[in-house]
Amino acid sequence: MAKKPENKNYKVLAENRRARYDYAIEEDLEVGIVLYGSEVKSLRLGQSNIADSYASVDDGELWLTNAYIAPYDRAMFSHEERRKRKLLCSKREVAKLWNATKREGMTLVPLVMYFNDRGLVKLKIATAKGKKNHDKRASDAKRDWNRQKQRLLRHDS
Numbered sequence: 001m002a003k004k005p006e007n008k009n010y011k012v013l014a015e016n017r018r019a020r021y022d023y024a025i026e027e028d029l030e031v032g033i034v035l036y037g038s039e040v041k042s043l044r045l046g047q048s049n050i051a052d053s054y055a056s057v058d059d060g061e062l063w064l065t066n067a068y069i070a071p072y073d074r075a076m077f078s079h080e081e082r083r084k085r086k087l088l089c090s091k092r093e094v095a096k097l098w099n100a101t102k103r104e105g106m107t108l109v110p111l112v113m114y115f116n117d118r119g120l121v122k123l124k125i126a127t128a129k130g131k132k133n134h135d136k137r138a139s140d141a142k143r144d145w146n147r148q149k150q151r152l153l154r155h156d157s
Contacts, residue, residue, distance in 0.1 A: 009115055009116070009117050010114065011114060013043050013046065013113045013115065013121070014049055014051075016053075019111055020111075021139075022130065023128035024131055025128050026106075026127045026128060026129065027127050028111060028125065028127075029124070030123070030124050031088055032087065033122070034085060034086040034088065035069075036077075036079045037075070041075065042070050042072040043121060047069065048068060048113060050110045050113055052068075054066065055110060056101075057097055057101065060091070060094060062089060062094050062097065062108075064085045064087050064123065067085060069081060087123060087125070100127040105129045106127055106128070108128075109128045110124070110125050
C-alpha cells in the first residue's frame, strides 16, 4: 500500500492546553480568521498565544477577543497585538453557536490555531461548559487510573 505523503504546510501556531482542564468540551468547530499581512508573518515566526482568549457572537458575527499575535518588526504598517479578530463561518454555524452560548454555563473556547494543508490560518473553537473543582479532581483521578491500568497491562505482557 502506498504511503500517504506528509502534509508540509500543517503547523500548530498556538494551543490552549488549559482549556481541556478547565472546561468540559462538548463540540468543536474549525473556523477561518481574518488577519492582516503583518499578523500572518508574525504567526509564521510562531509568535502567538490564545490561552487568555475567548470567542463570542456579536450582531450575528463571530469574534475572537484577546488573542495575542506579536507585532512583526519589519512591517511597514504594524497591527494591534490584542485586537478583536473576525472569525469566518456560515450563518447556520453562527446561529448554532449563539444558541449554545445562551444555555447556562456554556462558552466558546479557542483550542488550537494552526496553518491547514493549504497554508491558511484556521482556529478550532469549542462550545464548552466550565468545570467545578470536584469535576477537575474526578477527571484527574480517571486519567491517573487509566495510566496505571496501561502500566499494569504493559508489565503483564
